[in-house]
Structures are given as C-alpha cells and as structure tokens.
Amino acid sequence: MATSRSGTRVAGVAGRALAYLESAKNLTGSAAALGGLALTFAGFAGTYWPVVVAGLYGAGALIAPPTRPPAPDFPDDPSSQLSSLRADLTTLREYLDQVDLPPAATKRIGALTKLLDGLLEPGWVSQALAQDPEGVHVLARAVHRDLPESVDAFVRTRWWTRMAPGQQDPEEQLERQLSVLQREVEALVAGLREAEEIRQQSHTRYLEDR
Template sequence: MGWLESRKNLAGSACGVAGAGLALAGAGGAWWPLVVVGLYGAGALIAPPERVPVPPFDPGEELGALRADFARLREYLAEVELPSPAAGTLAELAELYGALLAPGWVARALATEPDAVHALARGIRQDVPECVDAYHRTRWWDRMSPGGEAPEQHLERQLAALREEAGRLTAGLHEVEARRQQTHTAYLEERGRS
C-alpha cells in the first residue's frame, strides 16, 4: 500500500499516462506498450526518494531524567559531611539547580536551550559528585601526610566556580526571556502604529 502512495509510483504513473497520451496521438506506433512502460520506469527513477521523518524528541524527557539524577544527588549530599562554608555554597548551588529543574515555565525555557541543559546535566551528574568525592578522598590522605594545601580550600574554590557557572546559566536564560519580552513589546508598538 505504501508503494501506491509513494513519490516514485506517482511520478512513474504520471509519466506512464503521458506515454499513453503519446500512444493515442500515434507517436508510439506498434511499440506503444514499451513507450508507456519505459516512461513509467523513467518517472519512477527520477522521482526523489521518500523523506524519512525526523523522530520527535521531547526535551522534557531529558529534564525528567535530570530531575531523577538530581534527587539521587541530593540523597548522596545529605549523607556526606562537608565543612561549613562549602556546605553553604553547596546548599545555594543545589537550591539553584532545584529551581531550574522545577516543573513549570522555567524548566520549559531551559529545555529550549540544549547548551544550558548540557551544562546543568554535567554539573549534577559529574562535577558536584566529583568535587565532594575528591574532597573526602583527599582529606583521608591529608590525615596520613599533613602539611599540604587543605582539601577544604579546593572544595570551596570548586563549588564557587560551579556556583558562578550556574549563575551565568541563569543569567543567559534570563537574557533570552528579556529579549523575548522586548521583541513582543516592539511588535505590539509597531502593530499599534499600523
């Protein structure tokens, strides 16, 4: 059934009908069936192939998986001990991540920005767990051979860098929404002048 509706069959049929018209006009002579079949074949060959439809991707699915990963990260962070300044920065970062992932218009705006989703996913799935785990591993070694740079300092610097990155991500989303608002204002003002 798919072949009957295909572009190749429709183009071949149109050329075959044109061949039948030529045969009725007397152009094909005794060979008119070959002319019709040949024109059908030529039309089927020159017709463009069927276009395979692009699979529909739902950006909300990625955010759903990211929300589940963020919930697991929060469970992990609730079980680990961190120094006071780093714990405060991590709490701010987690609150910002949670606000970005909360269902609603912010998450819908986030879903339209693949780079922002990637940065957020990298922060949740890789950067924050690595910071905390590296702190705990380094702290254990630091007890064995003290005198080096304190692992707390590195943890604080890492979390501050992640907090700054999340701030840039949020500012970028805000800028997109602000431009959208400005564009709509300009459209309404232009429409009012017309």
Template sequence: MESRKNLAGCAGGLAGLALTFTGAAGAYWPLVVAGLYGAGALLAPPERAPVPHFPDAAAQLDVLRGDFGRLREYLASVELPPAAAGRLTELDGLLAALTGHEEWASDPDSFHVLTRAVRQDVPEAVDTYLRARWWTRFTPGSEPPERLLEHQLGLLYDELAGVAEVLRDAVERQRESHTYVLEERGGAVKRRRPPTP
C-alpha cells in the same frame, strides 16, 4: 545465512543451475555453479554496521535527575558549617529548578555544565572539605576549609546562574518567535479576507 553476500551468491548459483539445465554449462556444470555463486558473493555490497543509538536529551535529563537525587541523599548525610550549608541550600534550589526544565536539547553546552556540577563539582567540593577538615586538626593556624568550601559553592552558584540566564533567554526567544509567527499568520488571514461591502 541472510547476509547480502550469501543471498547474491545463491542467486548466482541458481543462474548456474539454470545454465546447467539448459545444457549451456556442459560437463563443467559444478564449476559454473560454484563460480557464479562466488562471483555473486564477491559483487554483493558489504554489510553495513547499524548506526549506534544514543539517548536523546529527554532520556539524558531523566538520568541526570536520578543522579541529582543521589547527590541530595549524599548531601543530607554530611554535616557542614552553617554558612556553607546556606550556600549549599541556595545551590540545591537552583539545581532543582534547572533540572526541572525540558529545554536542554537546544543547548548542549549548558547541559554539560549542569551535568558536571551535579556529577563532579558539588560532590568533589564537599568531599574535599570533609577530608581537609580532618587534616586541619594537625595543622593549626591554616585557613579553615569551610571558607574554601563557601567560595567554591559561590563560584558554582554563579556559573549555574549564568546557565539559568542562558536558558531563560532561549525560552524568551522561543516565546517571541512563536508570537511573531502567530501575528504573521493573523495578518495573512486579514489580507486574504475580502473586504465587506
């Protein structure tokens, strides 16, 4: 009822009725009214689909924090060898520090790496270890799965440490830029101030 085409058609139909009451439409007034309604409906611009709404970076980070909480619950429920558990503790501390920052809006690539680590890489590495540990009972002499888990967790730590470095550099650049702006504003005020006699 409230579409653009219907409203334009109704306006055309009203114009047809106006022509009818003035006598210009004659005996064919129903065709004139219907024709003007149809012309208005055809000439009206089409309805535009609404622009899709995507969550902003802050909302995405809140969801990721919830996912990280679930990952921590999962990791607390599994039993890992001491060396891998130590690596995982280091990785957990780094992930906690990274998810605590709000600066991810400026670097979506780093946010993707963080998201992939929380939702895919860490749980997959631990789950693969747990499944491989069971199978090594049937294949004695093969490489222990905990060695591969330690290696995978080390690689993930290095990758996320690189992400942390990118984030630190971005924050440092923002801080330096803000300092520069403040210094420029202070210099402009000094230049505008008339000299005291």
C-alpha cells in the same frame, strides 16, 4: 557443569549458523550460485561448473552489504532529559546528606542545589530550559559528574591529608570548585533571563510599531 557449557557453545554455534543462513550475504551468494547452475545447465560452464558455482557464490557474498546491528535509540528529547535529571538530583542530594562537609561548603552546596531545583522545577522555567540544549548539558554535567566528583575528591584527599599533611588545603580546593560551579549555573540562569528580556522587548517593539 561441563555439559552445560558444551550445550551453550553448541547453541551459540547453531544460532550463528542460522543467522548466517538468513543473512544478506548468504542470500545474495545463493542467488549468484543459482545463476551459475543455470549457466551449467545451459552448457556454458562445462566440466568446471563446481568452480564457477562456488566462485559466483563467493562473489555474491562479497558484494552483499554487511549485517548492521541497529544503533541504540537514546532519548534526545530535552524534556525527557530534564525529567531524568530531576530524579538524579534527588539521588545526588541523598548522597550529599551522607557526607561530612565543612559548614562553608555545605552552605555553598545548598545555594547551588537550590538553583538546580529552580531550573528543573516542572513548569514554564524547565520548558524554557528545554529550548536550550547547551543549558541542559550544563545541568547534566553538574549533577552527574562535576558536583559529585568535587565532593568525593574532597573526602578522599581530606583522609590522606590527615594521614600525611600536604601543601594544599582540601577545603580550599573544594571551595574553589563549588564557586566555579555556582558561577556556571548562575551564568545559565542569567542567559535564560536575558532571553526572556529580549522576548519582552521584541513584543514591546511589535506593539509600538503596530
């Protein structure tokens, strides 16, 4: 086991050393050092040539641009995000089916997920949604964080309330949260509908003016 760890450390050191040899800092410093050797052979460095060569190498290494690892390439195409959201909504449904919720909350969650299904359905609706990055963000936030957090917080709070009753009813809090989420998604639907109405009206004016 100790031999394995030692071998791993040696390999890591060797890898870092090889990476430095190939780095811009080492290549620039080496080029500057070669210039120092050229000065030495030309008779300009004198007996201090090792200091001159080392100094030029250090100066070259300092002015070289630092090694920059490539930034992660996350998909920013809204259509790709919507495809991922459809799969995530299916996972969220499976989670919600396992949770024991009050009838009123179950009904409201059903209405909310129905809205989400309609918006994410492949076709012209999701294509219209893909043109609204803020709308895609609203849906992603609802699916990934807001809805699961509301339900999970209710389950945890309800257990504590049964152990020691508190001043607030966890069912009431859940109802309020779901109501806010539903209004938010309904506002998104209304915004998309309004955009289509404006488009239709613009086409009407175009035809009338023509």
